[in-house]
Amino acid sequence: MDSLIEIEDLTKWYIPKGRNEDKIIKAVDGIDLSINKGEVLGIIGESGCGKSTLARLLVALEKPTFGSIKFEGIPINQILKENRLYFKKNCQMIFQDPFDTFDPRNNIQKILTTPLKTHDIGSSHKKRTDIIIKVMEEAGIKPAKDFIHRxxxxxxxxQLQRISIIRSMLLNPKLIIADEPVSMLDVSVRADIINILLNLTKKHGVSMIFISHDIATTCYISDKIAIMYLGKVVEIGSTDDIIKKAKHPYTKVLISNCASIDPFEKKDKIKVKGEPPTPVGTGPGCYFYERCYKSCNGCKESYPEMMDLGNGHYASCFNI
Amino acid sequence: MALLEIKNLNITYKTDKKEIKAVKDFSLDVEAKDSIGIVGESGSGKSTLAMGILKLLPKETTKITGKILFNGVDLLKLSEEKLRNLRWRDISVVxxxxxxxxxxxxxxxxxxxxxxxxxxxxxxxxxxxxxxxxxxxxxxxxxxxxxxxxxxxxxxxxxxxxxxxxxxxxPKLLILDEATTALDVVTQGQILDEIMKLEEGLDLTRMMITHDISVVASSCKKVVVMYGGCLLESGYVQDVLINPKHPYTQGLLDSFPALTGEKKNLRGIPGSIPDLSLEYKSCIFANRCKKARDICFKKVPETKILPNEWNVACHLLGGF
Structure with missing residues (x-):
């Protein structure tokens, strides 16, 4: 399969005033990833692990400190210079809070026709309105005519999160980045939104990056999962491999602490020490060292390399 | 005698134009040393219930009728001074x-x-x-x-x-209103474990209000399912969550993706939460219910009591 986006050594540091080296916030700290066409990649991590910063880097809302992002083989800096609209059309984002996503002064018609106008799709206002009505009904907002003036x-x-998904799909993008798209919604609504997202991506062959802290939902939606901890990917692999054959201690901790709706299913939760730390002054050893239940002396000295476990499954830990 | 007996509790918010019935004809007995989880979507009245028990709602805009007996004393009739003595010492809330x-x-x-x-x-x-x-x-x-x-x-x-x-x-009664919701999975798991361990040594009754069924499944003995201010189903966790009788509980459980086991399709509950300013002469869930029959739109269902303290408010019970 062709890869759509390739990330190499992507890094985003927030450097405080005075350039105090000890206090650099390493939000994203050297990530290598690639996403194939039509693939859904889930990214899981606790709050503060840099998953949202990664999303913002991918849609060029933030500039990386080092590293490169290649979209269809071309670095995005180059695409942005040469053909900005092309990149913006093909890389769309869905945000967590639908109420913060839109300008409250615009109605749904304006919200949805603006991107079409910007990208010169549809010859008149009426034609553009017809397009959005068709897409809205496809995504289950019926009758769409009642909604466009709201x-x-x-x-x-x-409903608003559906509009957000519709807006991201309108331009037929190649990549959708969904940053916690369902965590604000009620459980009964969540399933519908997830299904719409999955159906639309499968139908149009769109790749998606699904960012969440909810392991069960991410597993349901993704083909591949990456686990992040303090700005680094600690384990990546197919969904089955991650859930059934997790190798990194942190992945094991996350999975064992995921509560089930079955009251009979008693899992032995793996305990970790301490609290999720902040990405300041990390290293030189493994970032998870202090909280890890398997840590040994070697872990303190250098950061473990990614180990190839076959079948696209990689983990970075000395104790595999 | 139960520690907390709620009898026919109605809580109504008054606005200039309309009255919003947030909790409707709600009855519940909480025995001493029980741990009881109250689940429902946003707008189901679960937080109003918690605030109502402690009488923390603004007097001017709310109307509370019914009885809340704590150790046999009706909290709704207590003076502000006596209530102040009781809050935190006997009933505390997070x-x-x-x-x-x-x-x-x-x-x-x-x-x-x-x-x-x-x-x-x-x-x-x-x-x-x-x-x-x-x-x-x-x-x-x-x-x-x-x-x-x-x-x-x-x-x-x-x-x-x-x-x-x-x-x-x-305190004798501890109310946790979404107390662990904002936390990471690992931290949430640990705090839940700590709370459960701590209960063993204390004479503590816990009421846990959450939208996350998995939290209730892993930490409570009993569960109450609320919808639109009404109690739809209550009973022991191992009965209600394994073999739900009410279509709403079934729908809610089907909306949760499972981490382990076979991958089944997620089904949400179509529609949205009811308008609580209207008077309902039917089952409150009828217009979203897949199994609704004629009778569901004509009559408010009575709460039927099954063995093992299992209460279900559905017309179709036994005759699906």
């Missing part, structure tokens, strides 16, 4:  | 953002001493300190926290402080 505050969270 | 109510300009220890002295003005300094350190041990905080300011703690640690604070006067 404002964001007149819709429920679930 | 909210989702309880940690935000810690004062940023005082040390944790000072704030806890202050709160301890409200109900026990004549204790010596050593006693207070001993009690607080004992509580720290309960919730797995180090003694160091005593001299720290809230901003020096992580979210999980602050929520632990909130839980420690709520236990300071050995």
């Amino acid at each position: 404002y964001p505050h007149e819709l429920s969270g679930g | 909210f989702q953002k309880s940690m935000n109510s810690l004062s940023p300009v005082h040390k944790i220890g000072f704030q806890m001493e202050d709160i301890y002295r409200v109900h026990e003005p004549n204790v010596s300094d050593e006693e207070v300190r001993k009690r607080i350190l004992e509580l720290f041990k309960f919730v797995n905080l180090s003694d160091r926290v005593y001299t720290l300011y809230p901003h020096e703690l992580s979210g999980g640690m602050m929520q632990r402080v909130s839980i420690a604070l709520s236990l300071i006067h050995y």
